[in-house]
Amino acid sequence: MTSSTALPPATLIGLNASQLAHLLQTRQLTAERLLTVCLERVAECEPQVKAWRHIDPAFAMEQARMLDSGPLRGPLHGLPLGVKDLFDTRDFPTGYGSPIYADHRPNHDxxxxxLCRNAGAIVLGKTVTTEFATFSPGPTSNPHNVLHTPGGSSSGSAAAVGAQMIPLALGTQTAASIIRPAAYCGVVGFKPSFGLISRAGVKSLSESLDTVGGFGRCVADVALLTSVMAGAPEWRLPTGAGKPRIGVCRTAHWDQASPAMQHTLMTTVQRLSAAGVPVSDVELPDSFGGLAGVHDEVMCSEAFKALADERLNHPEGLSERLLEMLERGAGFGLKQTLAHRAALASARHQMGRLFAGFDLLLTPSACGEAERGLERTGDPVFSRAWSLLGLPSLNLPVGFGPQGLPLGVQLTGPIFSDTATLGFCQEIEALLQQ
Known part of the structure; x- marks a missing residue:
């Protein structure tokens, strides 16, 4: 058995969650040792990256020592975890990215x-979210260049994993809040099919769109994390289905992708084709061009209702941008809501037929590299339609752009195909690393 002290900090920091989990499960590494190294990394990076809203090293160390002195708790045993500050936590303040909840302390998780705690995860603290998971950013910077945005709304979670402060973090997606920050920060982010992970105790923004997911350094990491929350251990097992049939989907928004993003996606296509992966172009129905707009209207309309108390009783605590969004949402009544649902039902039917010929769709994860400045979190346009349809989507880092910042591609599967989608994504990841 290898002593945990024999593993230098640089080695531990460079390991992904799945590798660390193996060492922890076999007691070749103690939770205390891993946490100590993570805290050293936090001390080094956090003054510049500002990924954390609240962190409690002493409490985390107490958890680590308890885990080391007892039996294995579960598949996340001893792994430090960041929790987006949109999730209620019984032992940390929860602010939802808003001054309205500056002193809010829930009494439950x-x-x-x-579920993550029960599986042995050590909650290190709460990571920064944008205001109610919308567009007004917090203080977090991109770990690859602090002059650039980390994306949003799961800003702190993506940045903390990207800076190697922690191996895993929780996030949510309503538009592109997992996929885009994962792309900007150069990590893997997975948004499961809508509804497969409970949102109980997560501040609601859009009832029909909000989805819980997570961040890691490889596909196996996010499969491990999300499988615990979904109660689906089969997500962690490759399907053995072979190479997926991939449809290259430029979407109606292709001209909004930067030249570097377009080049990177097409280079990825060439590499996969050369590796024997069946790749072909796919054209979406013309009606799909309007789905991003439908998503925007649904999100605004549902946010107007979900944030009713804050809007009615604490408007002074809301940003101007959020107030404008809620004002837009007020203009969509029942007639428009029913029209949205009809358009969505039609799109889901057409998408089911389209996926008869493909296992995954390949699209950009974002328009390009992370934008310079911290005032904006980037455009969610390349994820809006998939979020509206509730499809499982994963960001896979595939390179860097001209500014030296990460670029990622998005792999999307059919609704409720999460087990197969994760397995296929692992296959793609392995092929691209050859």
């Missing part, structure tokens, strides 16, 4: 947090 969100379901996803409770």
């Amino acid at each position: 969100a379901a996803a947090v409770a």
Whole structure:
């Protein structure tokens, strides 16, 4: 058995969550040793990256020592975890990215947090979110260049994993809040099919769009994390289905992708084709061009209702940008809501037929590299349609752009195909690393 002290900090920091989990499960590494190294990394990076809203090293160390002195708790045993500050936590303040909740301390954990703790994860603290998971950013910077945005709304979670402060973090997606920050920060982010992970204890923004997911350094990491929250251990097992049939989907927004993003996606296509992966172009129905707009209207309309208390009783605590969004949402009544649902039902039917010929769709994860400045979190346009349809989507880092910042591609599978989608994504990841 290898002593945990024999593994230098640089080695531990460079390991992904799946590798660390193996060492922890076999007691070749103690939770205390891993946490110590993570805290050293936090001390080094956090003054510049500002990924954390609240962190409690002493409490985390107490958890680590308890885990080391007892039996294995579960598949996340001893792994430090960052929790987006949209999830309620019983032992950390929860602010939802808003001054309205500056002193808010829930007396319970969100379901996803409770399940991760039960599986042995060590909650190190709460990571920064944008205001109510919308567009007004917090203080977090991109770990690859602090002059650039990390994306949003799961800003702190993506940045903390990207800076190697922690191996895993929780996030949520309503538009592109997992996929885009994962792309900007150069990590893997997975948004499961809508509804497969409980949102109990997560501040609601859009009832029909909000989805819980997570961040890691490889596909196996996010499969491990999300499988615990979904109660689906089969997500961690490659399907053995072979090479997926990939449809290259430029979407109606292709001209919004930067030249570097377009080049990177097409280079990825060439590499996969050369590796024997069946790759072909796919054209979406013309009606799909309007899905991003439908998503925007649904999100605004549902946010107007979800944030009713804040809007009615604490408007002074809301940003001007959020107030404008809620004002837009007020203009969509029942007639428009029913029209949205009809358009969505039609799109889901057409998408089911399209996926008869493909296992995954390949699209950009974002328009390009992370934008310079911290005032904006980037355009969610390349994820809006997939979020509206509730499809499982994963960001896979595939290179860097001309500014030296990460670029990622998005792999999307059919609804409720999460087990197969994760397995296929692992296959793609392995092929691209050859």
